[in-house]
Structure formats: structure tokens, C-alpha cells
Amino acid sequence: MALDRLIEAIAKKQNPTVAGLDPKLDYIPGDIKEKAFRQYGKTLDGAAAAILEFNKGIIDALCPIVPAVKPQCAYYEMYGWQGMKALHDTIAYAREKELFVITDGKRNDIGSTMQAYAAAHLGKTEVAGETAAAFGGDALTVNGYLGSDGILPLLDVCRAEDKGIFVLVKTSNRSSDEIQNQALEGGEPLYETMGQYCEEWGEALPGKYGYSGVGAVVGATWPAQLGELRGMLSKTFFLVPGYGAQGGGAEDAAPAFEQNGLGAVVNASRSILCAWQKQNTAPEDYAKAAAKEAEKMRDAILTKIGRIRL
Amino acid sequence: MALDRLIEAIAKKQNPTVAGLDPKLDYIPGDIKEKAFRQYGKTLDGAAAAILEFNKGIIDALCPIVPAVKPQCAYYEMYGWQGMKALHDTIAYAREKELFVITDGKRNDIGSTMQAYAAAHLGKTEVAGETAAAFGGDALTVNGYLGSDGILPLLDVCRAEDKGIFVLVKTSNRSSDEIQNQALEGGEPLYETMGQYCEEWGEALPGKYGYSGVGAVVGATWPAQLGELRGMLSKTFFLVPGYGAQGGGAEDAAPAFEQNGLGAVVNASRSILCAWQKQNTAPEDYAKAAAKEAEKMRDAILTKIGRIRL
Structure with missing residues (x-):
């Protein structure tokens, strides 16, 4: 099952982290943007071109270090279909570089509509007997508020295509308690359910390392x-956001891991993508700065959890 | 506020329904598909072209009858960025025809990421001082499992751009009880919270007819x-799915309405888009069949709720 591939990559690279690809234009060096705007104008096409070039640089620099990347759909969707093309091309480029791609879409719906999302992000789309992969990630984040009708349609696709999902359980934001911590009749919070x-x-979707293909997002x-x-x-592998810019440190993420260093992958986005700005690095070295920050994060977490053993 | 525009359109057309634009290829007449495939191949581009032509026919036929349409993102996203371009073009075409567009994306995230979704679907995207509307709907469905951090970023955009949102409360599917009906400590189900x-x-986002710009999805x-x-x-206007193919009838939807016929808009998708197949109409009359079905739905609901009065 798909999370086995992620787990193997984590062990091979001795790195239980994922780099979030949330490419705000503010994070992108001026030269990359100016080149894109000269070619396409200050338009959605121009923004999409700048994002793709920025992402490729980040991916090239990170691919020896991190096992996975996590593009956040919203930062592509805001640039329209042009942005969605940049998402497609980013995912394709990352997979060429043998990175595991977690598409962070938090998609949710029911029945055949959820099947359509499964086709879009994990499986293949059929067009009159021909098939094509629309976006082609390895795993998708999803929201389970609609219940099993929203999750079961994904599982068949995950099995057939060797993919996985991560369901929102306890999210990293402050107000996640409003709904997720509602106490049920027995006193336990909803997120446990x-x-x-x-x-x-x-x-x-059983996996060979004890974790299924259905992971959970826990901040x-x-x-x-x-x-x-x-x-x-x-049996549930965790995707852990909230590290770095959102305030969580290595000691906060450590409880997500078992004794063998497995059990979770920790995400950081802004702290990696903006490293060049924080470190006062020259803009053309933005990817090197990102790699340095990714190594720092890996080392901080490994110090807490020790060597990762399959 | 935006739902005022929807409410006024409902009253003007005396029709509290919205047509879901969930254009599966199976629903599209063969001639439209063959033409698209001849031009673009049996590809994502070909599928997107067929969907757009089908939708335009549906919109032309429905625009005198229904106040609103609701494109379901999943059925566009499954055709990749090409499908997302068809979504953009469908929304633009529907708004040209003065239809209110509810983009059914069930999007959810927090903070600046949710701002990105707000820009994508309700507001404008800034690119180095220039602005563009990425998808440009009038309202967006959203999932509130993440709490206020996922909703508040939308409200500023709704106020500035005269747009609205619909939050999933009690969805139409059978397993919606798994999470949504969890009894809280006081015994009340989660969906009430x-x-x-x-x-x-x-x-x-107060509105002039007593309903705010934050609606609720209730099946x-x-x-x-x-x-x-x-x-x-x-103060909460309802978007009511589950009518028609999902099993709900006019009598089931009636409790969503107040005495004055306001309070809700009822969606049907499949029963309208597939009407030509169900009625054994000639494929080239698919849009006429859709219009006839939309009128039938309108009349069935109006019979239950009476005249709509502002």
C-alpha cells in the first residue's frame, strides 16, 4: 500500500519530514518573477510560470534530503486553471525526482463525486476508453466530516493504484477545538472518534510496516x-503540520513517533520556502537555503527520535 | 450581501431551486462528445471541451427558469487543469447569463491558505499589483471541521466582493450520522453546534431579508x-442537496422553508442533466429536456411552499 512507499523513503533518507510546497509569490525571488512577468505579463499565467520555476529549484535542492513534498492546492487554485497546471507540472516534476507527493487538498464529498476526486488526485480519469492521470499525486489529504460515504470511494482507488490518504483528525490551528474537541456523551473529544x-x-488497506493506507492529520x-x-x-500513520512557522518544535512533534522512529511525517512549508529571506541569503541561492533549513529540521527531529528502523 | 442577490433572483423567478452542473461524460450526448474528441482526441482536453459545450446548452435552456447553478468542482478537477478551465469558462458563461453561481468545492483550510481559496473562488488574486478573478463564483460551499480559523478568512472577502458561503451542517448522505450526529455531552447532535x-x-454578513451571507448545507x-x-x-439560508436522484422529494425539502417561501434553495443535478436520457428525448434536445425537468421540480416545490414573497 502507498504509505509503505513513503515509509521506505523516510527510512532510506533517515528523514521523517515533508516539505510543503505553498509557493506564495512573496516567497519567490524577484528575478524569477520578473522573467515570468516579462514573458506572460502580471497575469495568472505569469504567476503560474514563476511558481513552477521556483518549485523546480526547490525540488532539485530538496530531493536528496526529504522523502516527500506536499503541495497545498489552495496556492495553485488561487491562480486559476493556470495555477492548477503549475500544480500538475510540479507534481510530475517531483515524482520524476522520486519524491512521494502528498497533495494537500482536504477534499471531501460523497459517492460518485468523491470518486471523481479520487480519480483527479490519486487514480486515473477515463475518457471514452482512454485513461489519463489528471494530477497524479501519491496521497491526498481529505476531510471526514461527511462520514464513510466520503472515504470509502477513495479506498478502492488507493488499493488499485497503490496510493494513500490522510484524514483530518486534530488540526494544528488554535480554533480546531471548536468542533474537533467537542466532548461526546462519554466525555471523549470528537477527534478521537x-x-x-x-x-x-x-x-x-493494510501495510507491511503495520500502518494502513489511511493516515491521519494531527498538528x-x-x-x-x-x-x-x-x-x-x-495502525494509523500521522501527517503532522504545525512545525516551524506555526510554532511547533521538534519536541512537540516527537510524541507522534514510536520507539523505532516510525509513525509520522512532519511537515514544514514556510520555514523552508522562505529560508533564503530569513537567512539573508542571496535570492539566487533560495534553493540552497531551503535545503539547509530542511537538513536542520531533519536533524532536530532525529535528535529527539533517534535512528529510524524498518 | 451576496445571498441577498440569490434571494432576489429566487423571488423574481419564483423558483427556489438550483441546478447542479455535475457533467459526467455519460450524461453528454454522443454528438457533442464525438465533435470534441475529433478536435482534441479522447483526452482531458477533449473531455473538457465536451463538458463546456454541454454546460452552455444547459445554461442557455435553464437561465430563464432557475436563479442559480451549482457546478461541482470534482467533476471538473477529474479532467485536470483542462477541466478546471472548463469550470472557469462555465462559471463565466453562467454569470454572463445572470445566473448566481454556487461553486461546490467544500473547500477547507486555515488562515492564509483559506484566504487563498477565498481569492480563488470568491475574490480576486493579486499578481504584482494587478488583479484577476481566478474562478469567480458568487458563493462557495465549505467544510467547517477546522473551526473559525477556516471560516473567518472568507468573511472579509465576502463583504468586500458581495459573495457568500454555505457551510456543511447535515449532509444528504446516509453515513452523515457517523460524525455529524455524534451526541455531545448535553445530548444534542454535533450538526446543531x-x-x-x-x-x-x-x-x-447581515443581509436585508434576514439571512446572512453564511448559509448552511442541509440535506x-x-x-x-x-x-x-x-x-x-x-438567520441562516439553506442549500438543500439530496433532491431527485438522491431520493428526496418536494415534501422532504418543504421543512427548509419559512411561511413566506424563503429560507432555502434546493439543488438537483443528475435528474436535470440526465432528463433527456430518462425521458427518451432525442439527444439534441437534451437542454430542452433539462428545462422541462427544472420546471417540474420548481412546480413541485412551489405547490408545497406557495408563492415566494420578499
């Missing part, structure tokens, strides 16, 4: 809940 | 809950 559904849904900003859920959800 | 958040979030397949929520959420 969502977590238990992940275990249940995951039974359809590094909630270390206590992260540890609680790690103890409770033995 | 989500509904009350809609009322609270809506305070920032026609749950008439008892629909009536309960209608009584509880006095």
Missing part, C-alpha cells in the same frame, strides 16, 4: 493530543 | 433535521 474511524477505514501544536492519539491509533 | 456556528459567523434526505434546523437557525 475521527481517529478511530481512520483505524477502521484503514483495515481495507504538532497539540503535543499532548498527538501522544494520546499515537497511543490509541496503532 | 455546526449550525449555531453558522449563525455566529453570519453576524459579520433533503433528512426532513426532520431540516425542519429542526430551520426552526433553530433563523
Whole structure:
């Protein structure tokens, strides 16, 4: 199952982190933008071209270091279909470089509509007997508020195409308690129920390292809940946002991991993409600065969790 | 606020329904597909071209009848960026015909990422001082599982651009009870809490007919809950899926409405788009068949709720 490929890449690179590709124009060096705007104007096409060139530089620099990248759909969608083409091309480029791609779309719907999202991001789209991969990631983040009708349509595609999903369980933001921490009749918070559904849904996609193809998103900003859920959800691999710019550190992310260093992949986006601005690096060295920051993050987490063993 | 525009269109056309534009290739007459495939091949481009032509025919036929259309993003996204271009062009065409466009994306994220979705679907995207509308709908469906951090970023854009949102509260699918009906400590189901958040979030976007710019999605397949929520959420306009192919009828949708016929807009997708197949109409009359079905749905609901009065 797909998360096996992610887990193997994590062990091989000894790096349980994923680099978020959230390419705001503010993060992109002026030269890249000016070149794109000269060619396409200050337009959605121009922005999309700048984003793609920036991403390729980041991917080239990070691919020896990180096992995975996580493009955030919103930062492509805001540039229209032109941005979505940049998302497609980014995913294709990252996969060429043998990176595992987690498409962060938080998609959700039911039945045949969810099948359409599964085709879009994980499977293949059929057109009159011919097939094509629309976006072609390795895993997709999804929102489980609609229940099993929104998740089961993904599982068949995951099995057939060797892909995975990550379901939002306890998100990194401050107000995640408003809904996710609602206490149920037995006193337990709602996010535990969502977590238990992940275990249940995951039974359809068993993996060889003990983790299913149905992962969970749990924020590094909630270390206590992260540890609680790690103890409770033995077959569920975690995608952990909230590291770096959102305030979580290596010690906050550590409860997501088992003794063998498996169990989670920690995401950072802004701190890596903007490293050149924070380090006062020359803009043309933005990718080198990102690589340095990614190594720093890897080392900080490995110091806490030790060597990763399959 | 934006839902005022929707409400005025509903009253003017005396029609509280919205046509879902979920254009599966199976629904599209052979001639339209063959023409597109001849020009672009059996490719994502070919599929996108067929979808756009089909949609234009549907929009031309429906625009005198329905106040609004609701394109479902998944059915465009599955055809890649080419499909997203067809989504853009469909929205632009529908707005040219003065239809209110509800983009059904069920998007969700937090902070600046949610701002990016707001820009993509409701607002404008800035590119180095120039602005462009990426997709340009009038309202967006969203998922509130992440709490206020996922909703508040939309409200500023809604105010500035005269747009609205619909938050998933109680969805039409059978398994919606798994999460949405979880009983909280006081015994009340979670969807009531989500509904009350809609009322609270809506305070920032008051409207002139008593409904805010923050609507709620409540399925026609749950008439008892629909009536309960209608009584509880006095300022929240409802988007009601589940009519037609999903099993809900006019009597099931009726509890969504107040005495004056306001309070909700009911969606049907498949029953309208496939009407030509169900009615054994000639394929070239698919749009006429859709219009006839839309009129039938309008009349069935109006029979239950009476004349709509502003």
C-alpha cells in the first residue's frame, strides 16, 4: 500500500519530514518573477510560470534530503486553471525526482463525486476508453466530516493504484477545538472518534510496516493530543503540520513517533520556502537555503527520535 | 450581501431551486462528445471541451427558469487543469447569463491558505499589483471541521466582493450520522453546534431579508433535521442537496422553508442533466429536456411552499 512507499523513503533518507510546497509569490525571488512577468505579463499565467520555476529549484535542492513534498492546492487554485497546471507540472516534476507527493487538498464529498476526486488526485480519469492521470499525486489529504460515504470511494482507488490518504483528525490551528474537541456523551473529544474511524477505514488497506493506507492529520501544536492519539491509533500513520512557522518544535512533534522512529511525517512549508529571506541569503541561492533549513529540521527531529528502523 | 442577490433572483423567478452542473461524460450526448474528441482526441482536453459545450446548452435552456447553478468542482478537477478551465469558462458563461453561481468545492483550510481559496473562488488574486478573478463564483460551499480559523478568512472577502458561503451542517448522505450526529455531552447532535456556528459567523454578513451571507448545507434526505434546523437557525439560508436522484422529494425539502417561501434553495443535478436520457428525448434536445425537468421540480416545490414573497 502507498504509505509503505513513503515509509521506505523516510527510512532510506533517515528523514521523517515533508516539505510543503505553498509557493506564495512573496516567497519567490524577484528575478524569477520578473522573467515570468516579462514573458506572460502580471497575469495568472505569469504567476503560474514563476511558481513552477521556483518549485523546480526547490525540488532539485530538496530531493536528496526529504522523502516527500506536499503541495497545498489552495496556492495553485488561487491562480486559476493556470495555477492548477503549475500544480500538475510540479507534481510530475517531483515524482520524476522520486519524491512521494502528498497533495494537500482536504477534499471531501460523497459517492460518485468523491470518486471523481479520487480519480483527479490519486487514480486515473477515463475518457471514452482512454485513461489519463489528471494530477497524479501519491496521497491526498481529505476531510471526514461527511462520514464513510466520503472515504470509502477513495479506498478502492488507493488499493488499485497503490496510493494513500490522510484524514483530518486534530488540526494544528488554535480554533480546531471548536468542533474537533467537542466532548461526546462519554466525555471523549470528537477527534478521537475521527481517529478511530481512520483505524477502521484503514483495515481495507493494510501495510507491511503495520500502518494502513489511511493516515491521519494531527498538528504538532497539540503535543499532548498527538501522544494520546499515537497511543490509541496503532495502525494509523500521522501527517503532522504545525512545525516551524506555526510554532511547533521538534519536541512537540516527537510524541507522534514510536520507539523505532516510525509513525509520522512532519511537515514544514514556510520555514523552508522562505529560508533564503530569513537567512539573508542571496535570492539566487533560495534553493540552497531551503535545503539547509530542511537538513536542520531533519536533524532536530532525529535528535529527539533517534535512528529510524524498518 | 451576496445571498441577498440569490434571494432576489429566487423571488423574481419564483423558483427556489438550483441546478447542479455535475457533467459526467455519460450524461453528454454522443454528438457533442464525438465533435470534441475529433478536435482534441479522447483526452482531458477533449473531455473538457465536451463538458463546456454541454454546460452552455444547459445554461442557455435553464437561465430563464432557475436563479442559480451549482457546478461541482470534482467533476471538473477529474479532467485536470483542462477541466478546471472548463469550470472557469462555465462559471463565466453562467454569470454572463445572470445566473448566481454556487461553486461546490467544500473547500477547507486555515488562515492564509483559506484566504487563498477565498481569492480563488470568491475574490480576486493579486499578481504584482494587478488583479484577476481566478474562478469567480458568487458563493462557495465549505467544510467547517477546522473551526473559525477556516471560516473567518472568507468573511472579509465576502463583504468586500458581495459573495457568500454555505457551510456543511447535515449532509444528504446516509453515513452523515457517523460524525455529524455524534451526541455531545448535553445530548444534542454535533450538526446543531455546526449550525449555531453558522449563525455566529453570519453576524459579520447581515443581509436585508434576514439571512446572512453564511448559509448552511442541509440535506433533503433528512426532513426532520431540516425542519429542526430551520426552526433553530433563523438567520441562516439553506442549500438543500439530496433532491431527485438522491431520493428526496418536494415534501422532504418543504421543512427548509419559512411561511413566506424563503429560507432555502434546493439543488438537483443528475435528474436535470440526465432528463433527456430518462425521458427518451432525442439527444439534441437534451437542454430542452433539462428545462422541462427544472420546471417540474420548481412546480413541485412551489405547490408545497406557495408563492415566494420578499
